[in-house]
Amino acid sequence: MRKVAIIGIGMTCFGNLWEKDMVDLAVEAGIKACKDAGITNRDVQAIYGGSMSGGLFINQEHVGALIGDFAGFKNIPCTRVEAACASGGLALRQAYFDIASGMHDIVVAGGFEKMTDIGGGQAAKTLATASSQEWEAVQGATFPGLYAMIARLHMHKYGTTAEHMALCAVKNHKNAVHNKYAHFRKEISLADVMNSQLVSDPLKLLDCSPISDGAATIVLAFEEKAKELCKNPIWILGSGHAQDTLSLHDRSDITVLKATVEAARQAYSQAGVGPHDIDVAEVHDCFTIAEICAIEDLGFCKKGEGGRFTETGATAIGGKIPINTSGGLKAKGHPIGASGIAQAIEIVHQLRGTAEKRQVNADIGMTHNVGGTGATAIVHIFGK
Numbered sequence: 522m523r524k525v526a527i528i529g530i531g532m533t534c535f536g537n538l539w540e541k542d543m544v545d546l547a548v549e550a551g552i553k554a555c556k557d558a559g560i561t562n563r564d565v566q567a568i569y570g571g572s573m574s575g576g577l578f579i580n581q582e583h584v585g586a587l588i589g590d591f592a593g594f595k596n597i598p599c600t601r602v603e604a605a606c607a608s609g610g611l612a613l614r615q616a617y618f619d620i621a622s623g624m625h626d627i628v629v630a631g632g633f634e635k636m637t638d639i640g641g642g643q644a645a646k647t648l649a650t651a652s653s654q655e656w657e658a659v660q661g662a663t664f665p666g667l668y669a670m671i672a673r674l675h676m677h678k679y680g681t682t683a684e685h686m687a688l689c690a691v692k693n694h695k696n697a698v699h700n701k702y703a704h705f706r707k708e709i710s711l712a713d714v715m716n717s718q719l720v721s722d723p724l725k726l727l728d729c730s731p732i733s734d735g736a737a738t739i740v741l742a743f744e745e746k747a748k749e750l751c752k753n754p755i756w757i758l759g760s761g762h763a764q765d766t767l768s769l770h771d772r773s774d775i776t777v778l779k780a781t782v783e784a785a786r787q788a789y790s791q792a793g794v795g796p797h798d799i800d801v802a803e804v805h806d807c808f809t810i811a812e813i814c815a816i817e818d819l820g821f822c823k824k825g826e827g828g829r830f831t832e833t834g835a836t837a838i839g840g841k842i843p844i845n846t847s848g849g850l851k852a853k854g855h856p857i858g859a860s861g862i863a864q865a866i867e868i869v870h871q872l873r874g875t876a877e878k879r880q881v882n883a884d885i886g887m888t889h890n891v892g893g894t895g896a897t898a899i900v901h902i903f904g905k
Contacts, residue, residue: 522621526747526754527903529558529740530866535854536704538734543579543635544591546736550859551592551631554738559750562592565740566625568599569615571608571632572858575601577647579635588633605651606807608632609861610890610899613739614760617901620743627746632859633736644732648857651893653768665729665808667769667894669721672810675776676723678825683723685828686809687714690727690851692837693806697848699878702863704733704854728809733854737862739869755869758794758885759902761787767896778895781818785889785900789820792885792902796820799842799902800883801871803864805891806849812836815889816844819900838881846871846879861890861899868903 531553533546541549547570555562568589575584589599602612609632616630636644649658652667675681691711697703709727717726747754761784769775789795796819804819806812813827821842822830830836836844847853847867850860868886870876890899 524744525620525757528742528751529554532737534702535733535735547588547633550736550738558740568629569612571602571612604897605892607890607892607897608858627742631738632862634856634858636732656768665721668808669724681828689809689812693849693851697852703848705852730807730850730855733856735856735859737859758904759788759792761900780898784898788900788902799887801843802887804889843881864888
């Protein structure tokens with residue numbers, strides 16, 4: 522397999538972007554990424570775009586062809602990739618394999634979602650399609666409800682508290698203040714989280730990521746082309762992808778996302794590193810309990826210690842392993858298809874040294890993108 526590097530990045534702001542449609546967002550992010558890479562659309566040989574559900578959010582399918590058309594990419598393969606909330610991460614993985622295999626030399630991986638054109642109730646129903654329709658959604662289970670079950674068992678087994686989870690939100694909002702693309706650039710306190718409206722016990726409103734619009738794009742190239750075009754390429758050292766059961770009730774322990782454990786094992790093995798080598802990570806914090814499970818399943822702390830590990834400040838900027846320096850899904854925003862790509866962009870900024878007030882000392886970074894309640898997990902490891 523050939524070595525693959527990221528040579529260009531670009532993203533829109535995340536948030537309630539009423540004045541822009543999905544095409545506007547995807548094209549804006551793509552233009553920024555190509556400009557950053559020093560290429561034009563004529564240099565791009567293939568596109569992989571992550572999007573969970575254009576059909577249900579904006580009544581538009583066939584979005585691969587749509588984005589390729591409006592972005593000016595004529596007669597090249599444009600593939601829409603879907604893996605629920607892990608769609609962006611999987612688009613990155615497919616683009617990586619495309620180049621590593623020798624099929625193409627310069628490939629674009631993007632992610633996009635326009636979620637706010639429909640009401641909150643309809644958006645919740647759309648998101649619920651990423652769970653089991655037969656065993657979960659039809660019974661009235663929502664994603665806050667499903668993750669609340671994970672949280673309750675984690676609290677029962679390990680002594681994790683609502684305050685431990687709330688501290689993830691507090692940290693991520695503090696980080697997002699310095700991210701100009703973030704949906705919420707406002708600090709919140711522990712009391713703010715604890716006093717926010719109950720959504721699904723024990724999860725409160727400020728434990729939950731928002732419904733957001735946005736797009737993110739990266740440009741990848743094989744080794745020789747990357748060195749020719751880019752002074753500071755960021756290399757993909759490892760890529761892992763694993764599945765688990767779609768329904769929570771089929772798992773032996775719902776506090777462990779086995780797909781995350783396996784995807785991380787694959788990525789660590791390919792990169793030749795371990796958890797202790799990772800300097801910074803963007804993990805999938807669709808709910809605060811998801812961040813706690815992620816740092817345990819990725820090996821940054823022992824199972825059951827994620828809440829107390831967070832409480833010590835180990836996951837803050839300046840801590841042992843800074844987590845979600847971008848603000849994470851919780852504060853940066855969570856336009857489903859774009860989230861996995863935006864995670865990679867934050868790691869590129871950290872490894873380039875361009876994260877400004879969010880900057881940490883990092884040589885190796887990681888992204889962790891999850892679909893549903895953990896039925897899909899994508900893990901990537903990056904290095905200078």
